[in-house]
Amino acid sequence: MNVPIEYFVLLSMALFSIGLFGILTRRNALMFLMSVEIMVNAANINLIAFALYHGNLTGQVFALFVMALAAAEVAIGLGIILVLYRNFRDVDVTVPTTMRW
Amino acid sequence: MTYELIAFALFAFVTLASALGVVLLADPWHSALMLGVTLVSVAVYYVMLAAEFVAMMQILVYVGGVLILITFAVMLTQRDDADVDETDEVVQT
Amino acid sequence: MAVFELPDWAALAPALILVATALALFVIDSINPHTKNRSLLAGTTAVGSLAALGVAVWFMVAGVGTPTAAGGRGVVELFGGQLVVDQMALFFMTVVSVVTALVAVASYDYMGDHAYQAEYYSLMMLAATGMATMAAANSLVTIFIALELASLPSYALVSILKDNRGSVEGGLKYFLIGALSSAIFVYGISLVYGATGHLQLEAIADNLQGAGEYGGLLGLGILMLIGGFAFKTASVPFHFWAPDAYEGAPAPVAAFLSSASKAAGFVIAFRVFTTAFPLEPTTAVIGVDWTLAFIILAIVTMTLGNFAAATQDNVKRMLAYSSIGHAGYALIGLAGLSADGGEIVMGAAMMHLLVYGFMNTGAFLFVALAEYWGVGRTFEDYNGLSNQAPVACFALGIFMFSLAGIPPLGGFWSKYFLFTGAIQAATANSAMLIVAAALVVNSAISLYYYARLVKAVWIEDPVSGRDTLAQPTGLYAAIIFAAVLTVVALPVFGPIADAALEAATVAIS
């Protein structure tokens, strides 16, 4: 393997920071979901790089589970966003402020 | 300097650029497309890291499932009125 | 002792019963879609969770999970150490299943005219399964998956009143913060994996010695793991979903989340930090004592929760903030750990979570009753309720004074143990003195707003023109049962304390 492990870790850290930046700046709930997906992918890169680094497959199998869970989470998230859209006609997370009703 | 390192640098550029595109582009639909590029390019690293099976699953689950779901929702919740272009700084972002 | 020996996997029976109940509810739903047979659905849920409760208590009494050296049947490790059933796991399974049973009985009336009866109860049982599994999870893999299993149905439960804007908004906020914190949590797991090469908790601890070069990575990973726990327990860095989600959610769901989900969050925090990151080797690797993080978090969490609660006019929101404050009290259980022990603080935190399970569920169920009556949400709206519903209001008084920690009630004893434990831990770490002081000050503040509710209900003049209030059987039964449990916790507090201390000792050693 010719690419040192540091490069992969740095790449995943950069992806994680980008995802966090997206969460901080975007107010669209769908953009929030996409940014979370980027962060989860950053974690997956780490897991798989470290699996090769440590020479066991735990990281690879866990990455598979993380993918399945991310898919499940997106399914529920989209359900909630659809219900939100039906109620507020918008997917902006700052629009719903009825909490003092 | 090996070919693998060059390939890694190229794909790292693609991944980071498209991830930045996801968070910076104004239209959620463009962001979803950029997310697709990001997810596919991440699969390349998995192949480089001897995780061919995970790479395949990345394509199948993320690109074939999650991304489709997200684009579906982007389409469903897209405001169809004409003033989208003018007001999207407030309404769409 | 027993005539026949159960197989090892039977130690998971409480979680298995919960998941079997969820599947049974699926079957009922598929045989008769859109069934409105509430007695059958709520009954199945209640029976299932009571069965899980019975089995968990039976196992605890029979000595499952106590080391054989102490006269028990040994800690049961399953699936190659991925799950472990010890006293702590059974203790928290008890908490989860008793809260589930209470909430299921209360939902019989509260969710009476809802369109998705079967789905509601099956989601609740699936979330309870996740929480019970969290209690037994012994690997970061199973912890993460069980955490998701507890979270995903909760998101849907919070927003299950789909036409109610508050409910949808609460669900959205809960989901967004949950998704963010689970992404941070999984990134933390990946860093811990990078530093140690393992995800099973004992294997992580074994590999800590060789991880000297990875100190920074491990420290960052631990910090991110704390973020995940903070979300689940509604403590400080990720607490801001709690008021909105609890206020928007149907009140029984809020009771479920604030009691059972919080307890489950604490059990994984206890297990991860006692098993995978024992204090001394971890400090040697990362250079910082991780109890420091918990000391700060505990103080900030309890102060923020109680001060915010004192300013609220809305009863449900007040209870939501007070639940953040109680998360701060329970965090003392981790802050007070030291290299040579700390089982007394951790045991006290476990006792507090159990008693809190009764009294907080009861308080939220009283709010559910008030919402069922439709009397309104603020303190003023509650004025003089005792004229029409003295029994429920008496129970409310018990819950409030127990939450505030008035001496004869259960809440006082768990706080007392927390206080003495913190004082004792101060010999090893003088910062614990500040924590103990914060505990006392915050309890005094909390007395103000708890007493305010009791005063509104019992002393203030009733709002004129209120009709006679209905007496829904299920809600009343659940509230009275919770009140009885809160009171009964008093005479049996000795055994509870013993069980919690023993469980904490086993977990720490």
Place this chain on the structure above:
Amino acid sequence: MTNGPQLRLGESLLPGILAVALFGVMAMIALNTGFADEMVGFPEGISVTSEIGYALFDFTALQSTEGSIGNTEPFLVSFLLVAVVLDAALDAALVLAKRETEGKPIAALSSVSTGDSASTQPAATDGGAEDGSSRSSGGEQR
């Protein structure tokens, strides 16, 4: 939908600085970590995919022990739990996505028209021509 890609850069300065700072801190940590130069890697001649399969189902007897690939943890219980999680996700997503009319749930994706409209407007392969006789007795008379 037809507008070209637009960057939105306003009001993202502070989060941007925060994100860059976070990346800086994390990168410092990563660069100060003494990673070994060589990855351990997987031994030659062993199929990684089949090893993943053995780990997923706790087939420890089949797992190869040469090299260190055998250090993989067993995942059977995680696999079963994920099955339950996906159940829960399906249930929750269905509850959320279904629509109700007058408190009764109907299919998640359905047209606005209800069942009885189908009887008043039978399908007829007549190109949509509407005359009273074909509607009253179906398309047979044509």
